[in-house]
Amino acid sequence: MSERIDALTSWHADWKGVRIAVLGSGVTGFAVADTLTELGADVLVVTESIDEEYARLLPVIGARVDTGPLDAPPAALLDHRPEIVIASPGFPPHHPVIAWTRDAGIPLWGDIELAWRVRDKVLRSDGTPADWVLVTGTNGKTTTTRMAATMLREGGLRAAPCGNIGVPVLDAVRDPGGFDVLVVELSSHQLWYLGLQTGPDPLSPLASVCLNLADDHLEWHGSFEAYRDAKAVVYRHTRVACVYNRADEATRRMVEDADVVDGARAIGFGLDVPGPSDLGIVEGILVDRAFLAERRTSALELTTLEELAEAGLAAPHVVANVLAASALARAAGVEPAAIRSALRAFRLDPHRIEIVARAGGITWIDDSKATNPHAAASSLAAFPGAVWVLGGLLKGVDISELVAGRGQGAKAAIVIGVDRDPITAAFARHAPTVPLVEVDHTQTEDIMAAVVEAAISLAADGDVVLLAPAAASFDQFASYGDRGRRFAEAVRARFGEDEDDDHDPSSPAVPGR
CATH class of the missing domain: 3.40.1190.10 (Mur-like, catalytic domain)
Structure with a gap:
């Protein structure tokens, strides 16, 4: 690292004219570019795609933008000859541009390092x-x-x-x-x-x-x-x-x-x-x-x-x-x-063990934020015997241990998402007696309405239906929040808003507590 780059440890350091490439143009990438242009750096934002608002704002604040495929360092990046590359956290270590940066010996930062330096x-x-x-x-x-x-x-x-x-x-x-x-x-x-x-x-x-x-x-x-x-x-x-x-x-x-x-x-x-x-x-x-x-x-x-x-x-x-x-x-x-x-x-965020309705004799719980097996295991521990709604994008994670450890205690399971096969295989091997229903997203437009109907057929009076997917949402939904919202909307559409009148959002989520 050059002495000049090494000295960039303060907001008041000499950032003027430092050539910096920012990888990514989302919320983090924009915050990085906005900070650097305020400091006077020479900023190039490199991104495969960009939100319309950011595409309009970045040139206004003084950053240049290059969009296009990033399967190799683009010409604009090479021409920029960056002295520092700052990557948004979505860029994995094996990404071609990250590999090029490290091979070239260019300092590679994340937004957290920049924030610490200008704190x-x-x-x-x-x-x-x-x-x-x-x-x-x-x-x-x-x-x-x-x-x-x-x-x-x-x-x-x-x-x-x-x-x-x-x-x-x-x-x-x-x-x-x-x-x-x-x-x-x-x-x-x-x-x-x-x-x-x-x-x-x-x-x-x-x-x-x-x-x-x-x-x-x-x-x-x-x-x-x-x-x-x-x-x-x-x-x-x-x-x-x-x-x-x-x-x-x-x-x-x-x-x-x-x-x-x-x-x-x-x-x-x-x-x-x-x-x-x-x-x-x-x-x-x-x-x-x-x-x-x-x-x-x-x-x-x-x-x-x-x-x-x-x-x-x-x-x-x-x-x-x-x-x-x-x-x-x-x-x-x-x-x-x-x-x-x-x-x-204090109150929990939405979609975190949130009781969205008590309807049809069933307590319907949205824990859509349980996007991995560890989080789902915590939900199942809090609600043993629930009708469990799970599935989505597994992100390379093996779900077998979760099914073996917690799935056997579920009253039934409703499987959604594109990665259904590993889940159904895990149930067949580790929890074969648990009733299993698959909701195929290619066969129904309203996934959550189908989930609710399946849950009604499986649950009895006093049961809990628990949305704890143990998977990411982006195969079928915009976010885990969108997934949880649509689950809640499907429950309320099925039973009517009036059946949720007794719901107190501050009430304890654990039965019997």
Whole structure:
């Protein structure tokens, strides 16, 4: 790396005229290009396709755009002779342009590295940039990110959830109001790029967590080991607290192997009784035995399972998210009373174990955000004996273990999506007695209406129908949100809106809680 590029560690550094190629033109790519043009860099956006609005805006802000096939570096990219390439997280390591960049020895960044380098645009009252708190994991990232930000705000800090949650970190960094803490949700894709980071000022978060680890995005990373190694980057250079899941050995090993700042502590969370330096549960009370001087003999009460149930946060995997978020907030100095207050008002995102109707004697639950087997397993654990709606794009993941472990307990299964064959084969092998219905998307225009009719034929009074697909949605739907919305609409269309009048969206999602 040239001395000039190495010196780009501040918003106030000399970015003028630096030739930078931005790969991708979605939300992240636009935020990168917008930031760089504001800094005065010479920006070329390279993309296969582009949204009409971005195609109009990018030239206005001063960036050039080249669209077309990217099966090889395009002529416009070669002519640009980039000194830095910044890739949107959708570009996998094996992509031809990524391979060309690395072979050419050109510095390759993600949006997170750029955001860290320019984090001093808006400073806190003490003259320092906002602290960063990092959140990753196969499942629960968004919920934990939102919870932690809510707790920090309740504790009197200006905090913003950002990153993979939908708000680019660069937008938060450039917010003129400024923040005390950024709670940054990171995908494994973003972490892979962050793992390439070099230079004198590596990202160093206040606290970090990997919530859990299970097969996901293997088609992007190439192997489970590569996926795991990317997730482990979250702990690198952590200053105060490396938060890990006591029930997930892989996360503990990540912390043990991490290169952290001297003095950083390992903080475990789990649904069992905590040891010193842990958060956990004692007789229905969530407690902190990590962030107090007398942690070997005492604990601080955070909230209770009963209060979480009142807020619709009682599912076991959600309780785990509560503990993880609490650990991150405590690492930033938030008092237990503020955590308790924040949780009383917190509500889960739509499509996350959301009761969309109680109709026909059946409880209909939308967990469309369960886009991989690990997330679906958590849903099935919360709703044993449910009629399970699953399927979609499996993203290279083997679903057999999920069916063997949880599928046998389902009352029945309704399979949707293009990757139906691996699912039906898994049921035939591991859960052959479970009734199975396939909804072939090539035979019906209204997939979810067919799902609802199939569910009615399989469910009895008092049963739960659970949409927990364990797969991505893009084969049949615009997003997991679109999938969940259409499921809810199909239920309501079948039974009528009036049968859902008793639904309280804050009611606990776990039966009997």
